[in-house]
Amino acid sequence: MGIIKDLGETYLAANYRRFPVAFVRGKGSRLFDEEGREYLDFCAGIAVCALGHAPEEVVRAIKEQAERLLHVSNLYWTEPQARLARVLVENSFAERVFFCNSGAEAVETALKLARRYAYLRSGPGKTRIVALENSFHGRTYGALSATGQPAYWEGFEPLVPDFMHVPANDTEALIQAVDERTCAVILEPILGEGGVIPLSREFLETARQACDRAGALLIFDEIQTGIGRTGRLFAYELYGVEPDILCLAKGLAGGLPLGAVLAREEVMAALTPGSHASTFGGNPVCCAAALAVLERVLSPGFLDEVRLKGEALRKGLQVLAEKFPEKVKGVRGVGLLLGLETHVSSSELMQALFSRGILTTAPKPDVLRLSPPLIIGYREIDALLGALKEILASL
Ligand SMILES: *Cc1c(COP(=O)(O)O)cnc(C)c1O
Numbered sequence: 001m002g003i004i005k006d007l008g009e010t011y012l013a014a015n016y017r018r019f020p021v022a023f024v025r026g027k028g029s030r031l032f033d034e035e036g037r038e039y040l041d042f043c044a045g046i047a048v049c050a051l052g053h054a055p056e057e058v059v060r061a062i063k064e065q066a067e068r069l070l071h072v073s074n075l076y077w078t079e080p081q082a083r084l085a086r087v088l089v090e091n092s093f094a095e096r097v098f099f100c101n102s103g104a105e106a107v108e109t110a111l112k113l114a115r116r117y118a119y120l121r122s123g124p125g126k127t128r129i130v131a132l133e134n135s136f137h138g139r140t141y142g143a144l145s146a147t148g149q150p151a152y153w154e155g156f157e158p159l160v161p162d163f164m165h166v167p168a169n170d171t172e173a174l175i176q177a178v179d180e181r182t183c184a185v186i187l188e189p190i191l192g193e194g195g196v197i198p199l200s201r202e203f204l205e206t207a208r209q210a211c212d213r214a215g216a217l218l219i220f221d222e223i224q225t226g227i228g229r230t231g232r233l234f235a236y237e238l239y240g241v242e243p244d245i246l247c248l249a250k251g252l253a254g255g256l257p258l259g260a261v262l263a264r265e266e267v268m269a270a271l272t273p274g275s276h277a278s279t280f281g282g283n284p285v286c287c288a289a290a291l292a293v294l295e296r297v298l299s300p301g302f303l304d305e306v307r308l309k310g311e312a313l314r315k316g317l318q319v320l321a322e323k324f325p326e327k328v329k330g331v332r333g334v335g336l337l338l339g340l341e342t343h344v345s346s347s348e349l350m351q352a353l354f355s356r357g358i359l360t361t362a363p364k365p366d367v368l369r370l371s372p373p374l375i376i377g378y379r380e381i382d383a384l385l386g387a388l389k390e391i392l393a394s395l
Helices: 003-011 056-068 079-090 103-122 141-146 171-177 201-214 284-297 302-323 346-355 378-394
Strands: 023-027 030-033 038-041 096-100 128-132 163-166 182-187 217-221 245-248 259-263 328-334 337-342 361-364 367-370
Touching: 038 378, 056 284, 079 096, 079 259, 079 284, 096 103, 103 128, 103 141, 103 182, 103 217, 103 245, 103 259, 128 141, 163 171, 171 201, 182 201, 201 217, 284 302, 302 328, 302 337, 302 378, 337 346, 346 361, 346 367, 346 378
Parallel strands: 128 163, 128 182, 182 217, 217 245
Antiparallel strands: 023 030, 030 038, 096 259, 245 259, 328 337, 337 367, 361 367
């Protein structure tokens, strides 16, 4: 461990707290560092590497597309972009797709779309956006203003005006907050960075009704929960509540940067020519990768497997919670997006797992997050559970 870390520490912005490792290669659920040491990946690039590392069909799609066409801009049509939009529409509530390059950009687009839709229908003044406390929507100004964690705002204010935040799963507060000035409610069906906190069905149903009553749009940020992570293509399917606008990114292109915003025709029509754009958005290579990801995720049995493996992981974690009640509070989450609620420090757990060659994340001081590639194997799940058991016993 040396030269890569030295270079980075010398020349890169110091805005990340990084583990002391540089990865040079990956395959499936495994990563390899400079010295050839192997790691088991329960982070998956923060829920990005849906099919694991170097998945053959995605790599092939990228190579073939890269040899043909890298970029032409959105002044022209390209086949991967148009075909990907069709796949997303055919498998969702939506009728139209806008492509961008990241989660924050997808959120930014959704917020702009909601304000513009309200403006075109109701005139100026219907601009308020209601979001949740402890939510995470990204780091650009609009997305940051929606993010309900003041720690992320520090030093960056003033934020975008007319955002407000209510506690997650507090239906009364939500009903109070949404009125005729509201143009949108934005929420994550499962708060990811907030500590893997699923919203209740009642809360999502209330959000749907409150939006319908106020003529506001319901935005689901499924940047973390989308693309099979919960065992459904989209988490909203679990609740039976449809949004008006859906934000995707992370797992969408299996490791390449791609974001998408989905909406019904009538809503997306507010983005008239010239009103919004992205130079790289819907890049042919990223879209070709996403087509390969979705073909696999939508193949027969794939999502059933995700659900079964998610259940196996959850049960194993539950057993640990029962065995070590003074150290583990419980398990929450859905599919392969799970959080272990801890009494001990989650970052201490994460560090101990790291020193045993297992990658996890700790979004909160008392939550260890597990978001492995969707192709994780049962043996790998057992390896994580075994290591976690030993660590918990020794703490
Ligand atoms: C990661 C994430 C984002 C931000 O995505 P970036 O690609 O980092 O901009 C937004 N919302 C949710 C729910 C996320 O998990």
